[in-house]
Amino acid sequence: MRPVLVLALLAAVTPAAAQVRVHGVVVDATGGAPLEQTRVTGPERQVTTTDRFGRFTVVAAGYPLRLVVARIGYAPDTLELDAQPEGIVRVELRPRPVQVSEIVVTTGGADPGLADLGRWTVPVAEGVVPAAVAPDLFRDLAIVPGVTQSTILSARPIVRGYDAGEVTLRLDGFELPNPYHIARAFSSIPVEAAERVSVATAPLDVTLGGTSGAAVDIVGRVGETGGAGGGAALTPITLDAWAEGGTDGITLFGAGRAATVGTIARMAGKEFSYGFKDGYGSLLGLRRGVPWLRLTGFASEDHVDDTEGGDAMRWGVGLLGVRADLWRRGAQRLELSAQVTDFHETVDHLQIRGAFVDVRNEFGRAGGGVEWGAGAAQGRAVVGMAAARRRIDNDVRVSGGSLVPAALRSTVTEVGAYGAVSRVLGTTTIDLGLRYDGAGPVGAWQPRIRGEIRLDGGWSLGIGAGRSARLYHTVSDPGSEPELVFYDLWFVAGEDGIPVALVDHAMLSLGWGDGRFSFRSALYGSRGEGMVEVRPETDQSPGGGALRIGDSRTCGLELQGGVSGTGRSLTVTYTLSWSERDWGEGWLPWIQDRRHLVRVAAQTSLGTKWRLNALAEGMSAAPLTPVEYVVPVEPIYVYGRENSARGSGTFRLDLGVERAFQGPWGSNGTFTASVTNLTFGPVAPLAPEDPTGLYPTGGPTHAVRYVRMFDFPAVPTIGVRLEF
Amino acid sequence: MDQLTSPTIHYAPIFRSRPALRIFGGLALCIVAACGFDRPQAPSEPLPVVRGVVVAGADSQFFRLDWAVSADSPWVTTPRPIDPSDVALTVSGGGGSVLLLPRPGDPTTFVATLPVDADSAYTLEGAVAGISLSASTGVPHALTVHVPTADTIVIDSTTACVFASCEVPYSLTQEGAAAVLVEARSATGALVQLGRLSADSGVFLIRWVTEIRTLDFLAVDPNASAFAAEFPRPSIEGGFGVFGAALRVRKVVRWE
Numbered sequence: 001m002r003p004v005l006v007l008a009l010l011a012a013v014t015p016a017a018a019q020v021r022v023h024g025v026v027v028d029a030t031g032g033a034p035l036e037q038t039r040v041t042g043p044e045r046q047v048t049t050t051d052r053f054g055r056f057t058v059v060a061a062g063y064p065l066r067l068v069v070a071r072i073g074y075a076p077d078t079l080e081l082d083a084q085p086e087g088i089v090r091v092e093l094r095p096r097p098v099q100v101s102e103i104v105v106t107t108g109g110a111d112p113g114l115a116d117l118g119r120w121t122v123p124v125a126e127g128v129v130p131a132a133v134a135p136d137l138f139r140d141l142a143i144v145p146g147v148t149q150s151t152i153l154s155a156r157p158i159v160r161g162y163d164a165g166e167v168t169l170r171l172d173g174f175e176l177p178n179p180y181h182i183a184r185a186f187s188s189i190p191v192e193a194a195e196r197v198s199v200a201t202a203p204l205d206v207t208l209g210g211t212s213g214a215a216v217d218i219v220g221r222v223g224e225t226g227g228a229g230g231g232a233a234l235t236p237i238t239l240d241a242w243a244e245g246g247t248d249g250i251t252l253f254g255a256g257r258a259a260t261v262g263t264i265a266r267m268a269g270k271e272f273s274y275g276f277k278d279g280y281g282s283l284l285g286l287r288r289g290v291p292w293l294r295l296t297g298f299a300s301e302d303h304v305d306d307t308e309g310g311d312a313m314r315w316g317v318g319l320l321g322v323r324a325d326l327w328r329r330g331a332q333r334l335e336l337s338a339q340v341t342d343f344h345e346t347v348d349h350l351q352i353r354g355a356f357v358d359v360r361n362e363f364g365r366a367g368g369g370v371e372w373g374a375g376a377a378q379g380r381a382v383v384g385m386a387a388a389r390r391r392i393d394n395d396v397r398v399s400g401g402s403l404v405p406a407a408l409r410s411t412v413t414e415v416g417a418y419g420a421v422s423r424v425l426g427t428t429t430i431d432l433g434l435r436y437d438g439a440g441p442v443g444a445w446q447p448r449i450r451g452e453i454r455l456d457g458g459w460s461l462g463i464g465a466g467r468s469a470r471l472y473h474t475v476s477d478p479g480s481e482p483e484l485v486f487y488d489l490w491f492v493a494g495e496d497g498i499p500v501a502l503v504d505h506a507m508l509s510l511g512w513g514d515g516r517f518s519f520r521s522a523l524y525g526s527r528g529e530g531m532v533e534v535r536p537e538t539d540q541s542p543g544g545g546a547l548r549i550g551d552s553r554t555c556g557l558e559l560q561g562g563v564s565g566t567g568r569s570l571t572v573t574y575t576l577s578w579s580e581r582d583w584g585e586g587w588l589p590w591i592q593d594r595r596h597l598v599r600v601a602a603q604t605s606l607g608t609k610w611r612l613n614a615l616a617e618g619m620s621a622a623p624l625t626p627v628e629y630v631v632p633v634e635p636i637y638v639y640g641r642e643n644s645a646r647g648s649g650t651f652r653l654d655l656g657v658e659r660a661f662q663g664p665w666g667s668n669g670t671f672t673a674s675v676t677n678l679t680f681g682p683v684a685p686l687a688p689e690d691p692t693g694l695y696p697t698g699g700p701t702h703a704v705r706y707v708r709m710f711d712f713p714a715v716p717t718i719g720v721r722l723e724f
Numbered sequence: 725m726d727q728l729t730s731p732t733i734h735y736a737p738i739f740r741s742r743p744a745l746r747i748f749g750g751l752a753l754c755i756v757a758a759c760g761f762d763r764p765q766a767p768s769e770p771l772p773v774v775r776g777v778v779v780a781g782a783d784s785q786f787f788r789l790d791w792a793v794s795a796d797s798p799w800v801t802t803p804r805p806i807d808p809s810d811v812a813l814t815v816s817g818g819g820g821s822v823l824l825l826p827r828p829g830d831p832t833t834f835v836a837t838l839p840v841d842a843d844s845a846y847t848l849e850g851a852v853a854g855i856s857l858s859a860s861t862g863v864p865h866a867l868t869v870h871v872p873t874a875d876t877i878v879i880d881s882t883t884a885c886v887f888a889s890c891e892v893p894y895s896l897t898q899e900g901a902a903a904v905l906v907e908a909r910s911a912t913g914a915l916v917q918l919g920r921l922s923a924d925s926g927v928f929l930i931r932w933v934t935e936i937r938t939l940d941f942l943a944v945d946p947n948a949s950a951f952a953a954e955f956p957r958p959s960i961e962g963g964f965g966v967f968g969a970a971l972r973v974r975k976v977v978r979w980e
Contacts, residue, residue, distance in 0.1 A: 349922075356922045537955030540964075542859070629771045629792035631964065632803045636956050638771060638792055638964050701799040 019376075021330060022058045022081065024089035025290045026050050026069055032225035032251065033195070034284070034291045035093060037121070038071040046424070048375065049116070052173065052323065053291035057331040059376045069093065088290055114205070114422060114431045114450050117462045118507060118522070120144040121198035124191060130613050130656030130674035131717050134235040134259075137197050137218060138187040142615065143601060144199050145558035145573045146214070146522070150592055152652060152676070152683040152712055156184050158592050160201060160524060161554035161579025162213035163533075165474040165488070166501065171218045172282070172296040174321040175210055177343040177363045178474070178488060181259075181276050181302055188300035188317060192233060192240045193255035193280035195221045202505035202526065203448045203466030206418040206433035207371070207384065212470040212501040212528060220296060222284040223251035231667070231723035237261055248289065254281040272312075276302040285324070293324040315345035315361075331375045337386075338368035361488065362393040367414065378424045385417040390439065392472065394490040405546075410492045412440035414471070420448075427454040437469055442494035444469035444502060462509035462522075470501040473532040475547075491532055491547070499549060503528030518562045525555040531581060536591070538625035538639040550583040552590075567605035574598050589623040589643040596620040596649075606657075613656040613674075621647040622685040627704045635691045637704070647686030647706065653678045663722045670721040677714050684709040767794075772806060772852040774965040777948050778815070778840045779972050780863050785815065785836040787824055789852070792964060805831035810853040817846030824850075840969070842866065843900065848960075848967045859947070859960045859967035865900035867943035867971040871925070877939060879930070880980040889929035892939070896924055901943035901971070905952055908977070910935045918952065934979040943971040 026038045034054025041047045042058045043065065050056045058067060063083055070076035074093035081089075122140045138155040141147045146160045156164035169176050171189060179188040200208060200215040208215045221244070228245035242255035260275035278300035285293030301316035321339040328334070347359035367388020374381050394408040420433030428451060435446040448466030455461055473491040493500040509522040531552045535544065556577030563570050575597040579590040600616045623643035630637060656674030663669030677683055686706045776787035789811060791804040808826040815822055815836040824834040840846065840863060848859045871894055884891040898904060906928055908917035917931045930939065944952070947959035948968025958964050 537957075540956075540958050542957075542959045542961055627795040628767055629964070630795055630799060631773050631792050632790060632800060635799065637795075640767070701801070703797055703799070704795040 019059045020062055020065075020084060022060070022065065022067070022085065022089060023330075024056050024058070024067075024091055026054045026056065026071070026091045026093060028074075028224075029092035029094045030224070032246070033222040035071055035074070036219065037116075037198075038069060038074075038093070039116070041068040041070070042066075051333075051373075052294065053325075055290060057375055059331070059378075088288065090289055114429060114452055114462075117431075117450055117452055118201040118203070118464060118509065119198050120146070120201070121196055124194045124196050130615060130654040130676065131235070131672065131719065134186065134238045134717070134719075135191040136186045137189050137191055137194055138216075140197060141199060141216070142599070142617065143571070143573075145560050145575045145597070145599075146201055146524075146556075147199060148592065148594060148597065148619070151650075151685070151709070153183065153185055153710075155180065155186050157199070157214075157216055159199060159214035159216075160526070160556060161577055161590060161593065162503075162526075162552070163592070165476060166211065166213045166470060168208070168211035168215045169218070170215060171280075171298055171319060172220050172294065172321060173217070173323065173337070174296060174319055174339045175341065175365070176218075176298070176317060176319055177341060177365075178315075178345075179300065179317055181278075181300075182274055182304065188276070188278045188302075189218055189220075189298070190240055190242075190255050190257040190278050190280055192231070192242045192257070193220050193253075195219050201507070201522070201524070202468050202503070203450060203464040203507060204468060205431075205450075206420040206435045206446075206448055207382065209416050209418070209435055209437045209446075209468075210470060212468050212503040212530075213526075220280055220282050220298075221253050221255070222282050222294070223253040225251055225286070225289075229724055231721065233719060233721040235717065235719040246284070249286055251284045251286070252282070253284075255279065273305045274303070276300065292328075294322070296321040296323075312350050313345075313347045316343070318342045326370070333373050335371045335373070336368065337371070339365070339388075341365045356398070358395075358397040360393065360395040361490075362391065363490070364391040365389070365414075369416070380422040381420065383419040386415070388414045390414050390472075392490050392492060394488075396489065406489050408490060408492065408495075410440075410495065412492070414439045415443075428452070433466075437471055439471040440492075440494055442471060442500050444471070444500050458512050458514060460511045462507070462511070464507045465505065467502060467504050469503075473498065473501065475532055475534055489534065493530070497549075498532065499530035501528065501530040501532070503552065516564060518564075520558075520560045522558045523556075524558075526553065528552040533581070533583075536625070536642070538642055540639055541585075548583045550581050552579070552581055553587070554579045567611075569603050571601045572599070573601075588641075591623060591643060593623055593643070594619045594621075609660050611658045613658070615654045616652070618649060618651045620649045623647075624686055624688075624706070627688045630691070630704060637688060637691055648682070650681070650683050650685070651679065652676075652681065652683050665724065667722040667724045669723075672717075672719040672721070674717045675714050676717065677712055680714055681712055682708055683712045770853065770855075772855055772857065772963040772965075774813070774848070774852070774857060774859075774960050774963055774967065775951075776836075776848070777942075777944070777966065777968040777970050778836075778838075778846055778861065778863070779942075779970050780840045780842045780844075781972065783837065783839050785838055785840065786827070787813075787834045787836065788832050789824075789834055790832045803832045806852060808834075811850075813848060813850035813852065813857065815846060815848055818844045842971055846967075846969060852963065855962055857960055857962040861945050861947050861959070861967050861969040862900075863969040864898060864943045864945060864971050867896065867898045867901065867904075867941065867973055869894065869896045869941050869973045869975075871895035872975060875974075876976045876978055878978050878980060885932055888932045890932055892928045892930050894921070894925065894928050894941070896921075896941060896973075898924070898943040898971075902946040902949035903944055903952070905942045905944055905948075905970075907938075907940040907942060908933075908936045909938045909940070911937045920952065930977070936977050936979075939975045939977050941973045941975070945969045 026035045036050050036052045036054055038050040039047050040056045043060050048056050048058055065081040067079040069091045074095055077091055077093055122143050136155055138157055141157050148158045158164055159167050169179055181188050197218045223244035223246040225246045230243035233240040238257055238259040240257045244253040256279035258277045281297040283295040284291050298319040304313040319341050323337040326334040326336045343363040345359055345361040347357055350357050365388050369386030371384035391411045394406045396406040398405040415438045418435040422431040431450045433448045437444055446467040446469055450464035453461045471493045475489045491498045503526050505526045507524045511520045529551045531550050533548055535546055535548050558575045560573045579593040580587045581590050598618045602614045605611050624645050624647050625642045626640045626645040627637045628640040654676050655678050659671045661669045687709050689705045689707045771792040773792050774789055778785045789806045793800055813824040815838055818841050820838050822836050822838045824836050827833040827835050842863050843865045845862045879890050904921045906919040908930055910916055916933055916936050945968050947966055950957035951966035959966050
């Protein structure tokens with residue numbers, strides 16, 4: 001970077017001499033947990049956002065000073081300051097019943113960091129989305145307009161027309177590989193460990209890398225200061241427990257979950273057993289009530305036993321991360337972070353789709369980074385760099401069938417560097433940044449520009465353009481998931497002709513809110529190259545490998561409106577989208593290209609103890625590849641042009657109720673009951689029936705039929721939660 | 725943290741928003757209904773299907789030719805033969821080139837009288853009813869079956885049999901093959917069982933069907949391997965089917 005530009009960056013964030021500064025920290029009033037990404041609005045609607053430790057600095061012309069502190073899921077608070085406060089201002093926000101309509105984030109201030117631009121946050125509280133068998137973090141993302149899941153069976157977030165494998169998943173800011181339980185039907189982060197989950201859509205903040213599309217951020221809970229607490233929750237398949245406590249200098253939080261379906265499966269006559277364990281822990285260090293250190297630990301382990309009782313499959317994820325202040329003065333800070341991540345997976349001679357599969361997969365990463373940041377009323381700057389050693393062993397041995405084998409052993413050094421400067425110019429905030437990611441012989445520069453313009457009447461216009469890159473590919477079957485997909489294939493850019501995934505994004509957003517009503521919309525588009533996918537079985541072009549590489553393009557319009565009142569809220573979402581791929585023979589609809597999506601989420605209180613939640617979702621049909629011919633006599637299907645036809649739409653209605661009660665030993669209890677797919681579907685895409693279905697069974701022969709990939713009944717769930 | 729016990733909350737049912745719910749509920753239903761499934765139109769052009777795997781060491785190579793059935797017509801359980809006068813296909817390679825000729829008495833089988841060698845390349849070219857077809861293949865280099873050692877596999881009371889299968893231990897080495905398949909055939913040559921070996925040594929489970937008379941170990945090229953998969957991938961340009969190559973080691977099966 002040229003010296004002139006460095007000076008320009010620093011000048012942009014240097015406050016004027018006549019200004020006053022207020023340093024503060026925002027915490028949860030019930031537990032003392034720091035609240036990041038809380039909006040603190042100062043004079044002239046200048047907004048700052050708290051950092052990972054809940055800290056903020058407001059720069060103003062003088063006193064008196066009025067600060068409004070607001071955050072989703074909490075009652076806002078107002079501070080009136082007549083003079084310079086002594087030390088750090090501590091703001092305690094009280095939780096309030098979460099309302100789905102709050103996800104429609106209202107704007108109304110110039111945030112130098114543009115933290116909320118393109119980000120959709122879902123607070124994790126009971127009943128935001130009715131539980132399906134058990135509450136799940138990723139399923140809660142169904143509230144976000146840009147997120148879909150392939151079917152009701154899947155928890156994998158597909159964001160704005162890109163596969164979940166293109167999305168980076170992060171826990172407390174640390175990338176987490178493959179955090180799923182069996183069949184990716186549930187995420188492996190215990191819901192009781194998480195405070196919220198958010199989706200950052202492209203163009204992203206420069207601090208976010210390792211994704212060609214979006215980032216899903218999970219923020220875990222921390223312990224409360226000056227006391228101890230805990231609780232337990234029980235669902236038909238899981239038992240959760242958590243404990244927390246702390247002093248003025250340190251807080252601890254730990255949550256664990258265990259599940260087994262073995263007994264149930266055997267009772268039902270199924271010859272398998274399955275179970276998992278996962279756990280999360282956090283440590284927060286405080287100085288004079290202000291956080292400066294955060295440790296994050298996470299681990300999960302799944303196992304599937306075969307009929308003889310031996311392990312047929314085992315997989316798990318482990319993460320240890322630390323983030324701490326190295327130095328802090330006023331609005332400037334220097335932060336250090338480090339992490340160790342491990343994913344492992346073994347499959348022993350498992351029969352899948354007519355093939356025998358043996359898998360030995362390992363993904364490991366160890367590294368750290370440093371970030372400098374400075375903020376002021378009129379601007380903000382951030383510069384950071386990171387380095388890590390990444391190891392991938394992808395050993396998939398396949399015998400027979402149509403599955404794809406793999407044999408990859410790759411160890412490379414990853415580097416990342418980024419810098420951004422934000423500037424408030426009247427009613428406009430501009431954020432200009434550049435990011436570089438490199439791994440081994442490949443690298444990618446990613447310029448990004450984002451801006452927000454405050455309009456009259458509470459309206460806000462956001463705009464952004466930028467590039468994202470992914471230097472390794474996580475590839476699995478992108479189709480819908482009627483069967484269990486057990487393993488990933490990893491491909492490293494720069495090896496064996498595998499390209500870097502590069503996607504250029506553009507976005508235009510419009511938001512408005514007045515406290516009761518809110519509205520948010522986004523218009524987006526992208527164009528990418530270097531997409532990697534497994535060739536589907538319907539691709540019958542002669543020759544070629546099991547893998548294909550091509551381009552992508554997406555565009556869409558998202559509309560979300562919400563209305564909230566005392567104890568109730570209603571949110572309506574409509575999304576119109578296109579997602580296409582070109583594998584070398586022209587543009588085709590992507591397999592998860594859904595044109596229309598409508599969701600209605602509602603909550604209302606019933607009496608003093610009950611709450612009702614409902615989520616309805618209708619989606620237009622997913623593409624399908626038609627059968628053109630049948631080869632006698634076996635029979636064998638001959639498919640036509642890929643994804644050139646459409647099936648029929650899907651619809652689901654989920655309903656849940658909660659009742660609060662006074663539990664034993666002074667605990668607060670909640671009883672939950674929900675029904676997933678209350679109307680019995682249809683929830684699965686159409687596909688040609690199995691060719692063997694063509695054999696007549698006493699009746700007349702018939703043409704090829706298209707049937708739902710699976711039937712899914714209404715699934716009831718109950719749960720009990722006690723908190724001490 | 726109990727968020728539901730506050731006595732200050734006053735409750736108003738969500739159904740006050742009935743008009744909004746009606747509008748969006750109706751919209752959702754319209755979208756689902758409007759996206760009702762339109763049955764894909766099948767093409768009207770005929771599609772020839774050619775299936776043949778040339779086998780090293782054999783003097784004659786057999787091909788199966790028939791027409792595919794349109795997906796929107798009722799399924800038929802018998803093949804649709806191609807008129808031999810419409811078939812003009814040539815197999816070339818190993819220094820020779822021969823036409824496919826119909827096999828008398830079998831309307832879907834054609835024969836190419838051409839010896840095939842290991843580690844050689846072959847092509848299929850020509851037309852069926854004016855539709856140009858082409859394909860190429862390469863014969864694997866080598867296949868040696870070490871176990872069973874003898875040419876005859878005897879399955880008797882000493883053989884481990886469970887339920888409907890009997891264990892046949894095997895050990896082999898191959899070069900240049902994409903996969904090793906096993907075919908069990910009856911005395912008439914009908915295919916009774918097709919399997920795929922997962923390793924160079926192990927146990928093959930042969931079906932307990934006493935009509936089985938031969939067990940062929942086939943080291944096959946990528947074309948034949950891809951077509952033998954659960955979701956067959958073709959190798960014929962212009963049509964559908966497979967033109968593959970194999971090395972074969974045949975064992976006779978005797979049931980006692």
